[in-house]
Amino acid sequence: MVHFEGVSLKSLLHPKPAGLVLQYGTAGFRTTARHLDHVMFRMGLLAALRAKKTMSTIGVMVTASHNPEEDNGVKLIDPMGEMVAVAWESYATQLTNAEQDALLTTLKDIIKQEAISMDKKAMVFVGRDTRLSSEDLSQAVLDGVSSLGDHSHDFGLVTTPQLHYLVRCQNTNGSYGNASLEGYYQKLSQAFVQITSKVNSPLRIDGANGIGALKMREMEPFLQQRLSFNLYNDGTSGRLNHLCGADYVKVQQRSPQGVEMVAGERCCSFDGDADRIVYYYHNPQGHFHLLDGDKIATLISTFIKELLTQAGLNLQLAVVQTAYANGSSTHFLQNNMKVIVECVKTGVKHLHHAAQKFDIGVYFEANGHGTVVFSDSAEEQIKGLAADPSLTEDRKSAAQMLEDTVNLVNQTVGDAISDMLLIEAVLAVRGLSVQQWDKIYTDLPNRQLKVKVADRRAIDTTDAERRATSPAGLQEAIDGIVGKYSLSRSFVRPSGTEDVVRVYAEADTQASVHRIKHTMFYWVT
Ligand code: NG1
Numbered sequence: 295m296v297h298f299e300g301v302s303l304k305s306l307l308h309p310k311p312a313g314l315v316l317q318y319g320t321a322g323f324r325t326t327a328r329h330l331d332h333v334m335f336r337m338g339l340l341a342a343l344r345a346k347k348t349m350s351t352i353g354v355m356v357t358a359s360h361n362p363e364e365d366n367g368v369k370l371i372d373p374m375g376e377m378v379a380v381a382w383e384s385y386a387t388q389l390t391n392a393e394q395d396a397l398l399t400t401l402k403d404i405i406k407q408e409a410i411s412m413d414k415k416a417m418v419f420v421g422r423d424t425r426l427s428s429e430d431l432s433q434a435v436l437d438g439v440s441s442l443g444d445h446s447h448d449f450g451l452v453t454t455p456q457l458h459y460l461v462r463c464q465n466t467n468g469s470y471g472n473a474s475l476e477g478y479y480q481k482l483s484q485a486f487v488q489i490t491s492k493v494n495s496p497l498r499i500d501g502a503n504g505i506g507a508l509k510m511r512e513m514e515p516f517l518q519q520r521l522s523f524n525l526y527n528d529g530t531s532g533r534l535n536h537l538c539g540a541d542y543v544k545v546q547q548r549s550p551q552g553v554e555m556v557a558g559e560r561c562c563s564f565d566g567d568a569d570r571i572v573y574y575y576h577n578p579q580g581h582f583h584l585l586d587g588d589k590i591a592t593l594i595s596t597f598i599k600e601l602l603t604q605a606g607l608n609l610q611l612a613v614v615q616t617a618y619a620n621g622s623s624t625h626f627l628q629n630n631m632k633v634i635v636e637c638v639k640t641g642v643k644h645l646h647h648a649a650q651k652f653d654i655g656v657y658f659e660a661n662g663h664g665t666v667v668f669s670d671s672a673e674e675q676i677k678g679l680a681a682d683p684s685l686t687e688d689r690k691s692a693a694q695m696l697e698d699t700v701n702l703v704n705q706t707v708g709d710a711i712s713d714m715l716l717i718e719a720v721l722a723v724r725g726l727s728v729q730q731w732d733k734i735y736t737d738l739p740n741r742q743l744k745v746k747v748a749d750r751r752a753i754d755t756t757d758a759e760r761r762a763t764s765p766a767g768l769q770e771a772i773d774g775i776v777g778k779y780s781l782s783r784s785f786v787r788p789s790g791t792e793d794v795v796r797v798y799a800e801a802d803t804q805a806s807v808h809r810i811k812h813t814m815f816y817w818v819t
Pocket residue numbers: 320321359618640641642659661663788789790791792796
């Protein structure tokens with residue numbers, strides 16, 4: 295029997311500002327940290343309900359990722375480490391927006407609608423990033439869980455993907471790994487050390503002044519000196535995500551402040567919660583070259599495809615992208631690599647679900663968020679083959695490398711640390727420099743723009759956001775603009791995380807991109 299008095303009493307300590315309305319979007323709730331205390335308390339309540347419903351441990355991560363230090367946010371993590379089921383996103387919105395006196399009724403409605411048995415105690419894992427506001431906000435989550443009489447484990451400072459990993463481990467009785475940070479470091483390091491016999495030249499890592507830098511330091515001893523790296527923007531002085539980090543580098547297409555760039559040497563940037571990564575370097579003339587999520591997806595899928603061929607394993611491999619994927623990458627993957635390419639709507643949950651339809655699905659957003667997912671059957675076949683004593687040396691080594699790749703990947707969600715180790719392993723095994731990797735295909739010049747408009751929802755899209763269905767005339771105008779330039783493509787869509795619309799343009803030259811971008815800007819505003 296649950297007594298809701300605890301909820302009533304404790305909710306008073308986390309009051310909702312009357313009239314404030316927020317929406318659980320692509321990245322959960324995300325706004326200025328000042329508006330989030332009641333949201334966190336209520337997400338603690340909802341996570342406990344979700345845990346009871348699924349009879350599993352649920353995760354709650356407090357972070358606003360690449361957004362400014364003053365912002366914060368919260369995301370729920372489902373039992374297998376994936377994003378929370380879509381139906382529960384709307385419960386999250388309802389519970390968050392319920393005025394103070396309607397909180398209990400809303401909570402009870404959800405319990406009734408989902409027919410949740412309140413007898414058993416739930417377990418909720420909580421984690422947070424390095425933002426100043428995160429400690430108090432995660433305390434509010436813990437208060438929410440305990441007000442229902444349920445249990446929680448506070449992992450404190452963790453990267454977002456680490457919390458996803460921990461949740462999955464806990465719910466799979468250790469078959470995915472140990473539900474501890476040490477378990478995470480051990481699993482990834484062991485796989486990395488087994489794949490990589492030779493140490494690459496030092497990698498320069500921009501930690502975005504966030505949690506990723508902290509966790510790389512923790513992981514360093516596990517890596518047995520097989521990865522040589524220098525950490526910059528490690529949070530000891532600079533501001534989180536300020537002029538640094540994966541989002542800054544990708545959007546600005548320039549190197550971050552605080553990293554000593556040396557021509558030809560590879561660098562990478564994490565974002566504020568270490569679920570995204572991009573690589574880059576300066577050429578001898580000092581020009582910046584970016585290797586984004588598309589280049590990463592190409593490197594990884596090429597590597598896996600070659601290993602499958604070498605091992606003689608017939609598994610279906612696909613790459614999942616969004617409309618932001620550079621046209622050159624799609625062309626290369628389809629026509630040169632001959633892999634299946636799917637395009638889905640922006641947002642990791644869409645990519646993740648699409649990737650799960652294949653034996654092996656590699657998915658990346660151009661911004662550097664992505665991972666690889668293996669079906670149960672693919673994992674079994676890889677493991678079976680790696681253990682087969684009758685194999686030739688060549689097939690055996692490929693099968694073992696595939697098995698290590700499975701272990702190196704954090705399959706729950708994009709993970710900057712795990713992705714970085716996989717990329718470093720591929721570069722080392724294939725003897726590729728960052729320039730050689732970059733030359734696999736040449737990106738079409740491209741630009742992104744965010745535009746503040748009166749009502750971003752006036753823009754509707756179809757075909758994985760590549761075409762506009764409203765307002766009337768917009769798509770015709772876009773067709774007219776891009777028709778004037780070679781290899782060009784442009785689209786506009788409302789952001790799911792900010793109150794802006796995003797314009798994307800690519801074409802054969804930077805000058806054409808600029809002209810398309812300007813015309814699009816005038817059309818949208
Ligand atoms: P929105 O704001 O919907 O464009 C952004 C990113 C997504 C995804 C989410 C979640 C771009 C163009 N969009 O979404 O890819 O990462 O944030 O963080 O990078």
